[in-house]
Amino acid sequence: MTGDALDYTAEQMHLELTSETRTRLLNAYLTLKPWPDTVAALKKLKAAGVRIITISNFSPTMLRANADNAGISNLFDELLSTEVNGTFKPDPRAYELGMKRLHLRKDEIAFAAFGGWDAYGAKRFGYATVWVNRFNLPTEELGTTADRTATNMDGVIEFVLGAPTLRKW
Amino acid sequence: MTLRLSSMTIHALFVVLFLLPGHAQAPGTSTPRFKAVAFDYFVILMPTPSCQRLKGHSPERELNLPGPGAVNSLNTVFFARSRTIMKTFSK
Numbered sequence: 001m002t003g004d005a006l007d008y009t010a011e012q013m014h015l016e017l018t019s020e021t022r023t024r025l026l027n028a029y030l031t032l033k034p035w036p037d038t039v040a041a042l043k044k045l046k047a048a049g050v051r052i053i054t055i056s057n058f059s060p061t062m063l064r065a066n067a068d069n070a071g072i073s074n075l076f077d078e079l080l081s082t083e084v085n086g087t088f089k090p091d092p093r094a095y096e097l098g099m100k101r102l103h104l105r106k107d108e109i110a111f112a113a114f115g116g117w118d119a120y121g122a123k124r125f126g127y128a129t130v131w132v133n134r135f136n137l138p139t140e141e142l143g144t145t146a147d148r149t150a151t152n153m154d155g156v157i158e159f160v161l162g163a164p165t166l167r168k169w
Numbered sequence: 170m171t172l173r174l175s176s177m178t179i180h181a182l183f184v185v186l187f188l189l190p191g192h193a194q195a196p197g198t199s200t201p202r203f204k205a206v207a208f209d210y211f212v213i214l215m216p217t218p219s220c221q222r223l224k225g226h227s228p229e230r231e232l233n234l235p236g237p238g239a240v241n242s243l244n245t246v247f248f249a250r251s252r253t254i255m256k257t258f259s260k
Contacts, residue, residue, distance in 0.1 A: 032214040042213070051205035058210050066214055080207075089209075098207045110203040114211035128203065132212045156212070162202045 030065040034072060035134070041153035042075040048161055053078045055098050055111070057088045077102075090121025098127075112156050116140040123147070130159040 003026055010017035017025075045052055053076060056063055063079040073079075080101055082094040089095065098109055111127035113119035119131035120142045131146035132155065139145060148159045 032216070034214055035212075038213045045201075045206060048201050050201050050203065053205065053207050054210050054213075055207045056210040063210065066210070070214065072213070077205075098205075102205050102207075104204055108204040110206045112206060112208045112212045114209045114216065118209050127207070153212075156206070160201055160203050160206050162199050 029062060031069045032066050034070050035153070037153040039072060039075070041157055042072065044157055045160060046075055050160055051077045051102060053080050053098060053102065055080050055082065055089065055095060057082050057094075059083055089118055090124070092121075092125045095122055095125040095127060110156075110160050113146065117142075119146040120144050128159075130156055132156060 003022075006022060006025055007017070010022075042052060054063060056079075058066075058081055060079070060081045060083060063081055064073070067073040067076065067079055078101055080097055082088050082091075082097065085093060085097060087094040087097075095111070098104075098111070099106055102109060106126045107128070109127055111119075111122035111129045113122055113129060113131050114134070116131060116133070116137060117140055119129050120140050123129040123144050123146055129146040130148040130150060132152065133149055134151060136151065139149075148155060150156060150159070
């Protein structure tokens with residue numbers, strides 16, 4: 001999909017995309033850097049006993065290469081690609097992969113989305129969803145909103161681990 | 170009518186209000202609300218090299234692409250394609 005998008009973009013922008021440049025650009029997607037707050041947050045979730053997976057439209061190769069390059073492979077229980085069953089999010093079958101791999105019920109899994117469309121898809125599927133809207137983008141006008149919107153991993157931690165609960169009288 | 174509370178009653182109230190499990194706990198000290206969390210990978214990783222430009226890199230210059238928009242456009246198209254797929258499945 002990334003290659004297709006690059007080819008389309010090059011054509012749209014009238015760029016001559018040589019084979020070498022194309023390869024270099026696509027290889028850049030194998031060594032993406034973690035956001036500054038992710039490693040500490042993943043460690044905190046893992047320490048709390050929460051299982052951590054991806055549900056990503058990246059290929060298994062891209063998932064593994066990025067995790068290895070970033071040194072975060074050990075923080076995941078599984079790097080799950082939607083290619084496993086030949087689907088892509090927001091196909092419900094792609095989100096369902098998480099339940100099947102984790103052997104958990106839908107309500108036992110939280111989904112953290114980067115894109116508003118992905119938050120929509122996960123919520124429509126039935127996962128409790130937190131939208132990590134790092135770029136403060138407008139909400140998709142699709143009639144479904146995430147359970148929680150945050151701008152960083154603090155919101156994910158609070159959503160998954162729970163916030164302080166003081167009884168209100 | 171005057172309400173009088175014994176020290177034992179006050180102590181019991183204190184326990185009920187403030188010390189019972191689930192009350193006034195710090196984040197992460199209670200049982201997690203979910204057994205697992207599934208991440209889209211871009212929550213973890215910066216989604217394109219264009220984001221890394223904010224960290225001082227310039228993939229367009231490194232790759233000799235004209236203009237600053239090439240990689241950003243890749244990102245835009247990437248998500249546009251995802252959005253198209255989404256609309257297909259949401260019908």
